Amino acid sequence: MNREDFPILDSGIIYFDNGATTMKPxxxxxxxxxxxxxxxxxxxxxxxxxxxxxxxxxxxVRTKVRNLxxxxxxxxxxxxxxTTESLNMVVFxxxxxxxxxxxxxxxxxxxxxxxLLPWMxxxxxxxxxxxxxxxxxxxxxxxxxxxxxxxxxxxxISIAHITNVIGDVRNIEExxxxxxxxxxxLVVDAAQSIGHIKVDVQAANIAFLGFSAxxxxxxxxxxxxxxxxxxxxELEPLKFGGGMNAFFEEDSRYELxxxxxxxxxxxxxxxxxxxxxxxxxxxQNIGLEKIHEYELKLKKFAVSKLSEIxxxxxxxxxxxxxxxxxNIDKVFSQDTAVFxxxxxxxxxxxxxxxxxxxxxxxITNTCRASFYLYNNEEEIMxxxxxxxxxxxxxxxxx
Amino acid sequence: MKExxxxxxxxxxDIILEHYxxxxxxxLVEGDNYIKVNSLNASCVDNIxxxxxxxxxxxxxxxxxxxxxxxxxxxxxxxxxTLIGKTLEEAKVIVQNFDNxxxxxxxxxxxxxxLNVYDTVYRQPNRKTCALLPFxxxxxxxxxxxxxxxTD
Ligand SMILES: Cc1ncc(COP(=O)(O)O)c(C=O)c1O
Numbered sequence: 001m002n003r004e005d006f007p008i009l010d011s012g013i014i015y016f017d018n019g020a021t022t023m024k025p026x027x028x029x030x031x032x033x034x035x036x037x038x039x040x041x042x043x044x045x046x047x048x049x050x051x052x053x054x055x056x057x058x059x060x061v062r063t064k065v066r067n068l069x070x071x072x073x074x075x076x077x078x079x080x081x082x083t084t085e086s087l088n089m090v091v092f093x094x095x096x097x098x099x100x101x102x103x104x105x106x107x108x109x110x111x112x113x114x115x116l117l118p119w120m121x122x123x124x125x126x127x128x129x130x131x132x133x134x135x136x137x138x139x140x141x142x143x144x145x146x147x148x149x150x151x152x153x154x155x156x157i158s159i160a161h162i163t164n165v166i167g168d169v170r171n172i173e174e175x176x177x178x179x180x181x182x183x184x185x186l187v188v189d190a191a192q193s194i195g196h197i198k199v200d201v202q203a204a205n206i207a208f209l210g211f212s213a214x215x216x217x218x219x220x221x222x223x224x225x226x227x228x229x230x231x232x233x234e235l236e237p238l239k240f241g242g243g244m245n246a247f248f249e250e251d252s253r254y255e256l257x258x259x260x261x262x263x264x265x266x267x268x269x270x271x272x273x274x275x276x277x278x279x280x281x282x283x284q285n286i287g288l289e290k291i292h293e294y295e296l297k298l299k300k301f302a303v304s305k306l307s308e309i310x311x312x313x314x315x316x317x318x319x320x321x322x323x324x325x326x327n328i329d330k331v332f333s334q335d336t337a338v339f340x341x342x343x344x345x346x347x348x349x350x351x352x353x354x355x356x357x358x359x360x361x362x363i364t365n366t367c368r369a370s371f372y373l374y375n376n377e378e379e380i381m382x383x384x385x386x387x388x389x390x391x392x393x394x395x396x397x398x
Numbered sequence: 399m400k401e402x403x404x405x406x407x408x409x410x411x412d413i414i415l416e417h418y419x420x421x422x423x424x425x426l427v428e429g430d431n432y433i434k435v436n437s438l439n440a441s442c443v444d445n446i447x448x449x450x451x452x453x454x455x456x457x458x459x460x461x462x463x464x465x466x467x468x469x470x471x472x473x474x475x476x477x478x479x480t481l482i483g484k485t486l487e488e489a490k491v492i493v494q495n496f497d498n499x500x501x502x503x504x505x506x507x508x509x510x511x512x513l514n515v516y517d518t519v520y521r522q523p524n525r526k527t528c529a530l531l532p533f534x535x536x537x538x539x540x541x542x543x544x545x546x547x548x549t550d
Binding site: 332333334335338349350351364365394395397398 | 410411414415418443444445465466467468469471472522524525528
């Protein structure tokens with residue numbers, strides 16, 4: 001749907017790597033160009049008209065994000081460079097301070113590197129204990145398995161809302177309920193879910209949540225950390241400098257600004273914030289339910305088309321998201337991706353930064369086609385048509 | 399005048415595929431004298447281990463293991479087949495010339511033998527690292543041997 005809003009699609013490319021990053025609608029691109037062409041200025045320094053406008057636009061987007069995820073106040077929205085930075089802030093700015101040796105953090109093996117490595121480093125630094133909640137036979141997380149892993153030492157559950165390889169949609173509202181019963185902090189990596197499915201931080205009792213604008217039609221280098229207001233009181237900034245201090249003196253006394261500005265040190269990605277605001281508008285105008293339904297329809301269609309082709313192994317037929325993970329039997333995933341590229345089709349091959357998921361699937365590398373609102377059935381038919389020509393693969397790639 | 403090795407594309411492809419489908423010396427052997435290194439593609443797809451037995455400055459044996467694409471797997475196979483029996487000096491010349499060929503620098507096709515089948519990989523910039531991966535492993539192995547000799 002809405003293909004005409006995406007100038008890049010005019011080139012005829014078939015882009016199925018939306019899990020990595022998405023294309024940008026003209027309204028987002030124009031808003032960034034408008035800022036650079038017509039009112040470039042820094043934020044929070046507003047003695048003149050353009051700077052005042054920048055301030056307004058910059059803060060307006062906070063409200064848009066708040067509405068998108070149903071946060072209770074604007075101050076709970078902190079701009080970051082993306083999910084990775086958001087999760088690092090949670091781990092090193094908050095958890096490092098409040099967790100103690102022996103405290104347990106529950107993760108899963110299908111998490112992205114950005115929701116694993118920071119915890120591994122924290123384990124090394126202060127001796128927290130990482131435990132992996134087992135996945136079921138379809139590599140998905142079940143509520144029973146979550147419950148089964150909780151002990152009196154469990155302090156945190158940190159999981160993706162939608163996983164980036166299998167596209168497993170976690171029931172975060174139910175998990176949030178369990179967390180509140182056991183006094184556990186729920187940290188959510190929403191990189192793959194934001195802009196695809198409704199996220200409600202209050203309904204799911206989420207402590208912290210991170211996402212990246214570039215995976216939801218926005219610019220790169222900008223994202224959000226949501227933190228519940230009472231928890232943000234304890235969050236330590238990891239960066240210090242201009243824009244985040246209230247004052248500092250020669251004798252080294254200093255005071256930081258209020259939440260959220262104390263977490264936004266240095267000149268921020270203003271163009272990014274503005275573009276992210278337009279991306280949110282764009283998504284809200286269509287409606288998340290409609291987007292989600294459409295993605296599910298595309299996925300079902302793709303599953304049915306690819307299932308008809310010999311030698312295609314699909315790993316996640318049933319997960320309710322726009323992510324389809326497959327291989328051609330006995331063909332290395334990268335070879336498949338290079339072959340598809342010959343026909344102008346972009347998919348991702350590899351381990352998708354979820355390097356320990358291989359322990360579960362027993363296979364290291366897969367091909368991933370991830371769909372978004374501007375993809376359509378015709379493109380999926382082309383994918384299927386090329387995959388049917390799998391006999392020609394080596395003639396094309398070597 | 400030097401005779402330039404000219405293989406037609408079909409033949410090259412057949413050789414590459416032959417090495418991909420039935421790789422030479424795939425599967426590591428247990429042996430204390432083997433030096434083993436891991437070579438990873440930064441784009442996080444290809445992942446191979448190469449091990450070699452080097453005695454008196456000669457590559458007596460080499461083997462590999464891992465998950466990799468057609469270009470990488472076959473190049474590892476051809477490389478191993480080419481290097482076994484060579485002295486470290488000869489091997490270094492081969493490795494350097496292969497590197498030059500892939501990176502479109504001047505190279506001596508005569509020393510490369512069967513490795514010449516990769517002489518068009520440069521046309522696919524995103525496959526260069528695949529072809530070079532086993533050579534990176536071999537360089538590491540040779541560097542280890544030389545360091546050991548220095549510290550012995
Ligand atoms: C599930 C998940 N988490 C986190 C990230 C990291 O996002 P970013 O690279 O934008 O920080 C990604 C991106 O691939 C992802 O898919």
